[in-house]
Amino acid sequence: MSEEKKTIKISPIKKGTVIDHIREGQSLKVMKILGLTETVVKDVVSIAMNVESSVGKKDIVKVENREIGSDELDKISLISPETTINIIRDYTVVQKKRVQLPERIKGIVKCKNRNCISNQREPIEPEFKVMSGEPVNIKCIYCEREMKEEEISENIV
Ligand SMILES: [Zn+2]
Structure with missing residues (x-):
């Protein structure tokens, strides 16, 4: 349990995507890639920056009611290769994947x-x-x- 203490509990969302292990300071770029810096965005977005984790600091972005597609994952991998994506449906993680830097x-x-x-x-x-x-x-x-x-x-x- 001692390791557990260090991990931040992310408040659950009903449906959407949790983008975790974003490199420290890169969350705004991730948002730009996802088009979340546009003025017309209706998605509910939460950002946590400089969160302590077992492997150093990280950023987290949560996007409600939207599942991130593979094109967007490729883009994210370019600026933050360690990122993990959790697809949430009905408060449950139905898919967990790590972005992969393509060749x-x-x-x-x-x-x-x-x-x-x-x-x-x-x-x-x-x-x-x-x-x-x-x-x-x-x-x-x-x-x-x-x-x-x-x-x-x-x-x-
Ligand atoms: Zn060229």
């Missing part, structure tokens, strides 16, 4: 190199190879420009 990323991030062919008029979707996950580092398959975490979160589309 390739297509169409989620745009290349920061403005002269890159993927930023020109050609119908080419930006595509990156994931070089490492800790810290996250991706490389454009067209111009070989590498992008780190801060640049990635600025260029998420």
Whole structure:
């Protein structure tokens, strides 16, 4: 039970998604990815930042009445690879998954190199190879420009 003391009890929600183990300070970016920073959001959202956990500090975001899809999970994995997703129905966790950094990323991030062919008029979707996950580092398959975490979160589309 001693370990239990350290974990924060998240107040239950009836239906929706609990996004847990978000890297400290990244919850606002997660919200941006999920479109929750728009002014017209009707979902009930709760955020906990800098929560103490057994592996250091973390952020938690709860979104009521919405289940997060796999496209959104891929995006979250780019800025916070340790994140876990709990899908809640009727106050019960029906699905628990960890985001997974894909080997390739297509169409989620745009290349920061403005002269890159993927930023020109050609119908080419930006595509990156994931070089490492800790810290996250991706490389454009067209111009070989590498992008780190801060640049990635600025260029998420
Ligand atoms: Zn490029």
